[in-house]
Amino acid sequence: MKSNGKISSRLAAVHNRLSRRGGPEATVGDIVDSAGAAGHELALAALTLLSLIPGPSTLVLGPLILIVAFQAVTGAKRLRLPEFLRRRRLRSDLVLAGLAKGVAGVRRIEDWLGPRRLLPLTSLAARAMLALPFLVMAAVLTIPIPVPLANLAPAASLVVLTFGLVSRDGLAILLGWISSVATLAWTAAIFWRGARFLDWILDRAVSN
Secondary structure, three states, rough: OOOOOHHHHHHHHHHHHHHOOOOOEHHHHHHHHHHOOOOHHHHHHHHHOOOOOOOOOHHHHHHHHHHHHHHHHHOOOOHHHHHHHHEEEEEHHHHHHHHHHHHHHHHHHHHOOOOOHHHHOOOOHHHHHOOHHHHHHHHHOOOOOOOOOOHHHHHHHHHHHHHHHHHHHHHHHHHHHHHHHHHHHHHHHHHHHHHHHHHHHHHHHHHH
């Protein structure tokens, strides 16, 4: 994977650094450190892409994405993570496969991303407001929803928000907001239907 200034190439460089480390597992610290010195947004891009992988890793990635996103949108000069999160381990093969697929997907869409569209949505104040959808989607990502591939909706929303943030593309940020609202409504509907179904079961049990 060769590198230039594009997002996909910067993510490919993260993939290459991680693959050179070797070993069956990669720590969260390894992933974040591979993003380099200016790694807030790049680390966020890598983590949100990894959140698309179904499985229990989202329980780690959800809180981690929230912490990194908050620092990215508030302009923190240095990325800081709690040591217990830095030590958390993920399977290297899943991490590398997820990043490789993510890079391939980003290459297909990054020419569509463009800075300076809907410029007010890329202002410092608007960027700070992104903490809200990141908070909500990261929280939804960690909820064990009993629906196959249920993590894909919040993960996809996080990816859109992140790439809007990284590319300074206000249109992508707007789409990320819309996707986040739709995901929240979908999640609420699942829990509402589940609560109604549980009430029905309890009513049947009592009546019998």
